[in-house]
Amino acid sequence: MKDFLYYALNRLLHLIPFLIGITLVSFLLGVAAPGDPAVSVLTMDGSSEPTLRELAEMRQKMGLDQPVWVQYVQWLSRAVQGDLGISYMTQKSVLAELTTRIPVTFYLSFCALGWILLFGIPLGVWLSQFENTKKELAVRLFCLVLISAPGFWLGIIFMLLFSEHLQLLPASGYGTFRQMLMPSFVLAASTLGAVIRLQSLSIRELRGAAYILMARAKGLSEDTILIRHLFPNALMPVVTMLGTFFGSILGGSVIIEDMFSLPGLGSYVLTAIWGRDYPVIQGYVILSGTLFLLFNYLVDLSYYFLNPALRKGE
Numbered sequence: 172m173k174d175f176l177y178y179a180l181n182r183l184l185h186l187i188p189f190l191i192g193i194t195l196v197s198f199l200l201g202v203a204a205p206g207d208p209a210v211s212v213l214t215m216d217g218s219s220e221p222t223l224r225e226l227a228e229m230r231q232k233m234g235l236d237q238p239v240w241v242q243y244v245q246w247l248s249r250a251v252q253g254d255l256g257i258s259y260m261t262q263k264s265v266l267a268e269l270t271t272r273i274p275v276t277f278y279l280s281f282c283a284l285g286w287i288l289l290f291g292i293p294l295g296v297w298l299s300q301f302e303n304t305k306k307e308l309a310v311r312l313f314c315l316v317l318i319s320a321p322g323f324w325l326g327i328i329f330m331l332l333f334s335e336h337l338q339l340l341p342a343s344g345y346g347t348f349r350q351m352l353m354p355s356f357v358l359a360a361s362t363l364g365a366v367i368r369l370q371s372l373s374i375r376e377l378r379g380a381a382y383i384l385m386a387r388a389k390g391l392s393e394d395t396i397l398i399r400h401l402f403p404n405a406l407m408p409v410v411t412m413l414g415t416f417f418g419s420i421l422g423g424s425v426i427i428e429d430m431f432s433l434p435g436l437g438s439y440v441l442t443a444i445w446g447r448d449y450p451v452i453q454g455y456v457i458l459s460g461t462l463f464l465l466f467n468y469l470v471d472l473s474y475y476f477l478n479p480a481l482r483k484g485e
Contacts, residue, residue: 175475182471186464193460194250197453198243250457256450260443265454268439273458275345275435276424282348282355283362284417291363292409295370296402302375310367317364326357326430343432354431358424362416366409373405407474414470 221229237245249256255265294310301307333353334342344350377383378401386396425437432438436455443451 178475179472182468186468189464190461193457193464194247195243197456197460198246200449200453200456255454255457258443258451259448260446260451265450268451269436269454269458272434272436272439275433276428276437279351279355279358279424279428279433279435280417282351283359284413286356286359287363287366287413287416291366292370292406295367295409296374296397298367298371299374314364314367317360320360322357322360323426323430325360326354326427329353329357330430345433350431354427354433358427362412366412369412370405370409373408374401377401377405410470410473414467414473417466 253266255269257263258265258268261268298307298310330342330353333340340353341347341350342353374397383396383400386400391399424435425441427433428435428437429441436459440452440455442448443455
């Protein structure tokens with residue numbers, strides 16, 4: 172247990188420079204973006220013409236008259252306390268809006284992950300048993316289609332097939348599990364194909380390892396070797412891919428949420444980009460970047476249990 176805590180703390184300390192980098196990128200998005208935030212705030216109604224005095228007062232109120240590094244320190248101190256600013260478009264707290272919408276994106280993410288866990292890993296294990304056969308060729312072609320097909324194109328095809336022609340699934344909306352089936356599969360499609368291929372290749376590469384040959388020499392059955400030796404070791408690269416997938420899904424869900432009318436983070440930030448709502452964009456970058464690091468940190472921790480060498484301190 173002591174070794175695990177040391178390993179976990181060591182990996183956690185490695186995240187600090189990346190967290191600082193995320194805050195810098197988020198802040199610079201607002202500073203380097205075209206336009207004046209003070210003008211955006213004062214002209215939200217679409218008809219106001221602010222005077223130079225009003226603009227100067229608003230810039231002073233927003234702290235834009237100070238040096239950039241002072242603005243960054245003040246902005247970071249507020250962000251650490253949970254104050255991500257006020258949306259220009261809705262005049263509501265950015266953190267409150269993100270907190271309201273993140274469960275929708277998480278639900279979509281877990282449903283997409285479910286497709287991969289239920290079908291990707293088992294199909295990869297199954298495919299590894301049929302090297303150079305017609306079954307393998309068929310599955311490889313299927314995986315190639317999933318990896319190559321753009322998400323928006325796949326979403327349109329699914330809506331035409333399952334919603335318009337077969338009328339089996341709703342084309343949009345949020346609230347029921349049936350409404351999440353199509354968007355979650357479209358979001359998971361490319362990673363699903365990649366996981367099937369990676370899981371299959373990982374198992375094949377390990378079949379000639381010395382410890383596998385030793386297990387066969389001991390008289391263990393192929394099923395026992397697969398379950399106890401091959402599968403746990405072949406799972407590590409797949410876990411790495413899934414960690415990256417689940418963390419980056421916050422960015423990849425933007426188009427999918429917009430297509431299927433899901434009120435998640437993706438659709439929210441897309442509206443903010445169109446309206447140049449910089450506080451929302453900054454808050455989204457901080458949140459998504461932090462979650463990405465968090466999920467990859469959890470993947471690092473899983474290595475401790477999957478890789479015996481780490482437990483031995485190697």
